[in-house]
Amino acid sequence: MKKYFINTNNIILCSLSILLSLFYACDKEPEFSIPAELFDINAVPFENLREYNFFEGDIADLEPVNGIVLYELNTPLFSNYAAKKRFVYLPNGPATYNDDNVFEFPVGSVIIKNFYFDNDIRNPEQGRKIIETRLLIHKEDGWFPASYVWNDEQTAAEFNIVGRSVNLSWTHYDGQEKSIRYSVPNKNQCKGCHEFNKELVPIGPKARNLNGTITYPNGIVANQLEQWKEWDILSGLPDMSVVSKAPVWNDPSTGSLNDRARAYIDINCAHCHSEEGPANNSGLYMNYHRELSTNMGICKPPVAAGGGSGGRKFAIVPGSPDESILIYRLESLEPDVSMPELSRSVVDDEGLELLREWINELDGECG
Secondary structure (H helix, E strand, C coil), X not given: CCCCCCCHHHHHHHHHHHHXXXXXXXXXXXXXXXXXXXXXXXXXXCCEHHHHCCECCCHHHCCECXXXXXXXXXXXXXXXXXXXXXXXXXXXXXXECCCCCCCECCCCCEEEEEEEEECECCCHHHCEEEEEEEEEEEECCEEEEEEEEECCCCCCEEEECCXXXXXXXXXXXXXXXXXXXXXXCCHHHHHHHHEECCEECCCCCCHHHHCCEEECCCCCEEEHHHHHHHCCCEECCCCHHHCCCCCCCCCHHHCCHHHHHHHHHHHHHCCCCCCCCCCHHHCCCCCCXXXXXXXXXXXXXXXXXXXXXXCCCECECCCCHHHEHHHXXXXXXXXXXXXXXXXXXXXXXXHHHHHXXXXXXXXXXXX
């Protein structure tokens, strides 16, 4: 009779190898994939944000399901010091690249913007309060805005059409307590900012705003445009050497004073003040790539004199911020004077300081 000898060492090593493989397979993040359909687009708007299935676990954690893509803007729109966590959902194919304007998103796409306030801006780990989640849903007949207001318990966000005001306070950058009355816009006000050629469209997702490196929830650190291309959610991306890049407005390491000021003006003003925007009759066009000229505001008189000019003669007076209508309107909180017209009930002190410094450095004289 033959005798068989079993090498127990080999069995143990083999077993350990299998167990380790299983462990790493379970621990590994799932590969990126877009879910086919999270909700029925013909049934929106839902009464509760949870019905869209964008987030998993505790909804207040804003942890996206696989396929919902986090994105950030190099220089964001100022919204009364609200922080924002942005996502995009692209179930029906990639967005199409555009070098200057917002990308073209296919029907079914959703832009998701969550507005919140940290209890202490200097230390986000001390908690936050989510105020609202705004959706732009691309339906067959165009973009549809839907706003959801969060309850105080942070357990749910309910659909809101008429808008709402919320009293808020937080610890500011300087350690002082800051308080505001935050306004959630009503449905009709959305078009006031999001109008382009008389149609409602997104504002932020442009190549220059997305051309930056971020850390994704799965730990990937990558340039957003390159990562979107790798995930097949962006088509037509040219060589990155020719892609425009806006700096971070408050980070001098990312661009010159002029470029940072222009990026701030572009995101905060140019969605209205452009040839395609609702303020096109003003003749004041403030797009990022526009040459510094009269149309950009340099020594440009207002179309109509009045309280909005504060007695000043020109939109931007090189070397004289206090004589510039731009500064006067950004400093004001008065109705019919304050700019932007909507969703601002407090002065952006830091942004204003940047623009004052920029105007002081501009060369030229107004006749």
